[in-house]
Amino acid sequence: MPCLMDTALLHPDPDDADWLIPVLPSAALTQRLQPIEREIREQRRLAIELADVFEPFMAITAHAEPTTQGLTVLEGGDRIGAVIERATAECRSEILTVQPGGGRSEDSLTEAMKRGQTVLDRGIMMRTLYQHTVRHSQGTLAYAARMAQGNVQIRTLEELVDRLMIFDRTVALIPARADRQAALELRHPGLVEYLAKVFEQQWNRATPLVEEVPYPPSTDGITGVQRTIAKLLVEGHVDEAIARRLGMNVRTCRAHIAKIAAALGSGSRAQLGYLIAQSGILDKDT
The missing domain is CATH 1.10.10.10 (Winged helix-like DNA-binding domain superfamily/Winged helix DNA-binding domain)
Incomplete structure (x- = not known):
């Protein structure tokens, strides 16, 4: 009986306090839900008020990325592209890039050509490392020939670790995920200088695109x-x-x-x- 009273399925008879009268379950349920629904409405109203209060502050930080000691995480291809565009526009003297993989797609070459032309027009020195396999890609070769007209040098290596971009040796971008939808923007002087040294080591081992790759001669039919x-x-x-x-x-x-x-x-x-x-x-x- 106490449980039935707690759940409002029984209530005292108003005409005789010694008797208890049963209540329809649907009516008892409605009675129990009413205070809960009032509390939910109150919490929802409070949530709306808080959202209104915080909205101006959210707008200020909507485009900011989490930064820790010169390291910024960039999420999404659009955001990464925007940072590359900004770094290119702010660059004053030198761009170093590493582009592993074979021939590049027409879209990526068009985008690279547009960005590269801006570099050429401003007289910025640019050095790029590709892999030997781009030597078999007509699209990439045409892009390289166009870019080589200015202060652009291109060399190739058989193996490259991963993508890398360095601007004026003050900011560097490296991938953070294999799907290329996340990148790290590095501005810590020690990290950027280390990456620049890695680039220089690879550059010294690479072969200019206009020269033949110095492979050892074929032996036993194996290139x-x-x-x-x-x-x-x-x-x-x-x-x-x-x-x-x-x-x-x-x-x-x-x-x-x-x-x-x-x-x-x-x-x-x-x-x-x-x-x-x-x-x-x-x-x-x-």
């Missing part, structure tokens, strides 16, 4: 790029990882692997690794 693939195979990398590191598609990578296997007389992937190690072709790298 220089195929020796690089063989080395990565022996190290245990899968086809997709090798293709990504060398800036080529997986189909091209597997075609090279098939040629290596044919040259060494391998009938399986396990045997291929053994034959590569036994053949001594990796000892002939320079």
Whole structure:
């Protein structure tokens, strides 16, 4: 009976206090819900008032990114592009860029051409590192030829770690996610200088785009790029990882692997690794 009284399913008879009268469950439920609904309405009203109070402050910080000691997290392609545009506009003397991967899409080349023309017009020095595979991309070669008319130098390497942009050695951008939808804007002098030194080391090892890649001569029917693939195979990398590191598609990578296997007389992937190690072709790298 106390539970029924607490849930309003029983209430005292107004004519006789010694008796309890049952209440319809729907009526009892309505009675119990009324104070809860009043509280909900009050909380909703309070939430609206708070939102109105904070709205002017939210507008001030709507476009700000979390920054910690010279590091800013940039979310979204549009925001990253806007920061690159701003850094390019503020740049006064030098831009260093690393662009791994093979040939670039028409859209990305058009955007790069527009940004690069601005750099040329202002007399800014620009150095860019690509991977050797761009030498087989007509679109990228045409872009490079156009850019090389000014203070722009382009070199290629077989392997590059990841994308990098450095402006006047004061601000750098590096990717924060593989999908390229997040990046880090770095302004800490120590970090930017370290990245600039990494760039210089890679630049000194790279080959100017107008020159032939100094691959060692083919040996036993295996080219220089195929020796690089063989080395990565022996190290245990899968086809997709090798293709990504060398800036080529997986189909091209597997075609090279098939040629290596044919040259060494391998009938399986396990045997291929053994034959590569036994053949001594990796000892002939320079």
